[in-house]
Amino acid sequence: MKRGFDVLRDKALNRSITFSRRDRDRLGLRGLLPHRVATDRQMVQRVMDNLQRLPRDIDRYMLLSSLQERNQRLFYQVIDAHVDTILPLIYTPTVGEACREFSHMARDPKGFFITPDDRGSIRRILANWPRKDIRVIVVTDGERILGLGDLGANGMGIPVGKLALYTACAGIDPEKCLPVTLDVGTNNDALRKDLLYLGYPRRRLTGNAYFTLVDEFVSAAQSRYPDALIQFEDFLTPNAYALLNRYRQRALCFNDDIQGTAAVALAGVYSSTRITNLRFTDLNIMFLGAGSAATGIADLMTAAFVDEGLTVDEARRHLSFVDVNGLVVKSRTDLLEHNLPYAHEMRPLGFVDAIEAIRPHVLIGATGAPGTFTQAVVGKMSSINQRPALFALSNPTSRAECTAEQAYAWSGGRALFASGSPFGPVAFGETMFHPAQGNNVYVFPGIGLGALACRARTLPDELFLTAARTLAGLVRRPHLDKGSLYPPLRDIRKISLAIAASVATQAYAMNLAREARPRNVRASVEAMMYRP
Known part of the structure; x- marks a missing residue:
């Protein structure tokens, strides 16, 4: 002792x-x-x-x-x-600045760093981590940190922060958490030239060399920590999809930027229909941005539409994308594989013209480009909707597509607004709005807790759909009356418990669990939760 x-x-x-x-x-x-x-x-x-x-x-x-x-x-x-x-x-928004300054304000080391020099030794060096019973691993390669781009090894602030939220919001024992950075180099010239930069000072590993290193890490993690959940965080879009598709059927893993963001956004859209009185299946939803976050939301929404009785093709006709080159249409030759299912037979259009043509009820921004929900955009959405739903999801706050104050001012106080980073209350006329932050923290801790409680084998989309519906069901009328599409964050542990119990129950129903089902799933989950 x-x-x-x-x-x-x-x-x-x-x-x-x-x-x-x-x-x-x-x-x-x-x-x-x-x-x-x-x-x-x-x-x-x-x-x-x-x-x-x-x-x-x-x-x-x-x-x-x-x-x-x-x-x-x-x-x-x-x-x-x-x-x-x-x-x-x-976490957001301050963690973005912390990541930028990571090498300059380095303190006691946090997390586990893996570089190309560790190839062939990853399983062995994982033994250097002092805790053996690891249940949650958050891993990044630092290439797309929030909306800030390639920060290399400085991205360690993200897995450290995410795991703090797993503990604070869902009661995952902090001694069972492992933050990992795959430090495969950086293409950020300024970082590589910085004498204080702490990371691997070469250009990024790519191609087969990159994927085999990730393969070795995942195999080593599964071998050393067979009950651990692996969460992929802030990978560049093509790699994010490639890795998710590579492991989702053979590992307990998910990508929070794709699937966590999707569940939170879907929950907010569900909540918005309680104000607009529109049926979910009648919604037209437009995305500004066509990266991993936006496409992940669309993929889960497709599943939600299908669950309501639509075919996949019918579901996708309700979803449209605009990126830096305009509306995503079939005639374009610059689309990535994950964009192709959402390319429609339409003529090319710019952003505002696309809103006029498609007449979306919901506009979701996941661009990392601040100010892209301009007054003209908000005005156009307000001209075709009595209560336009605007989701400015880019993080940190400095990257939001518009501010809460702009959304309410430019819509005449009619916008249903949610953002990825927090905004304070906004007074407009006689009304005080309290916009809720559509932050992934509403779902990923609860999903992780539920997966661990039942020892799930994998995390298919059905579990994220369950999480979204559970979250939306926790929004009460007083929250909606104040302009909040999500429940208050002060209740986050109760929210995470409700989501965890729903996810575990669904996993048992789908025969995904390796743990025998307890008599009372919720009580069993709650008994697992760490209390400081």
């Missing part, structure tokens, strides 16, 4: 000045701590007071990161008590 400073230096054991007198005697801590025994509530308040004293969100991120390294229990207590305030600091 650890004693003395070894206890205080172990982030999982350290409770700082909340250790009782009895524990101080038992663990050899007398004299190593000041006299006062503080309560958990006092410690949380100390952290919040210190956060308020700092001038910038990146400074607050650093304080919280340091706390996570020293006192894991207190870190999660702070999130639990102030989730609305803390989530934007430990």
Whole structure:
């Protein structure tokens, strides 16, 4: 058993000045701590007071990161008590700035780095990670970090942040989480020339060499951690789809940018129909952006339409895309494979003209290009819809297609607005709107918890459809009346539990589970949840 400073230096054991007198005697801590025994509530308040004293969100991120390294229990207590305030600091939008500055503000190492030099040794070096019972792995290659592009090894902030959310929002034991960066180089010239850059200082590995390295990692992870869920995060679109298609039938894995984003967006669209009184099957939905996030949403929406009785071809006719080159139509020769199912027999059109021609009820932005929902775009959507639904999903906040204030102002207060990063309340006329953040945190922690609870073999689209419907069902009329298409984030642990129970129940029904079904699925899931 650890004693003395070894206890205080172990982030999982350290409770700082909340250790009782009895524990101080038992663990050899007398004299190593000041006299006062503080309560958990006092410690949380100390952290919040210190956060308020700092001038910038990146400074607050650093304080919280340091706390996570020293006192894991207190870190999660702070999130639990102030989730609305803390989530934007430990993830979007602040994590984007943290990733940009990762090499310049490096502290104690977090996460596991794999480079091309580790080829042939990945299974062996995974043994260097101190925890053996890993249940969730979040892995990135840093090539498409949020809307910021190729950040190489600096992208480690993403898996670290995502796993903090797994713990805070769904009660996954932090000791069972492993953040991984496949540091295969970077094509960001500025990073490679930066003397302080910590990553593999060569151009990116590509082609067969890249895919065989990922193969080795996935095989090594499955061998060492056979019950672990692997979440792929922030891969460039072609690689994101290639890897998802490569492993989805033979590993417990998913891509959050494709499937998690899809479930959250679909839930928001379901919620919007309760305000517009339109049937889901009557909706026309247009996407600005045709990358992995937008196409993933469309793929899940196709499944949702089919589940409502449409054929696949009928479902896809309700979904259209506009990218940097205009409307996605069959006559174009520049389309990628994942775009082809959504290319329609129409003439080429620009964005605003495409809105006029197709008359969508819902506009979903996943571009990484700020300001692309212009006043003309919002005005056009408002001219053809009494309550236009606008989803500005790009992260971080600086990359949003429009702001909440713009959406309400340009639509005359009629827009149903959701965004990927948080916006505060907006007053328009006599109404105070509280737009909800359509953040993946609503679904991926619960999906992961449900998959682990039943020890699912794989995660097919049906489980993400279940998650979307469960999330939409948790939105109450008072939320909708305030302009929120999602339930309040302060209830995120309850939301994650509900989604986990639904996902596990569906997995049992589909014979995907390796665990025997308990009498009460929800109670069994809840019993798994870590509480700080």
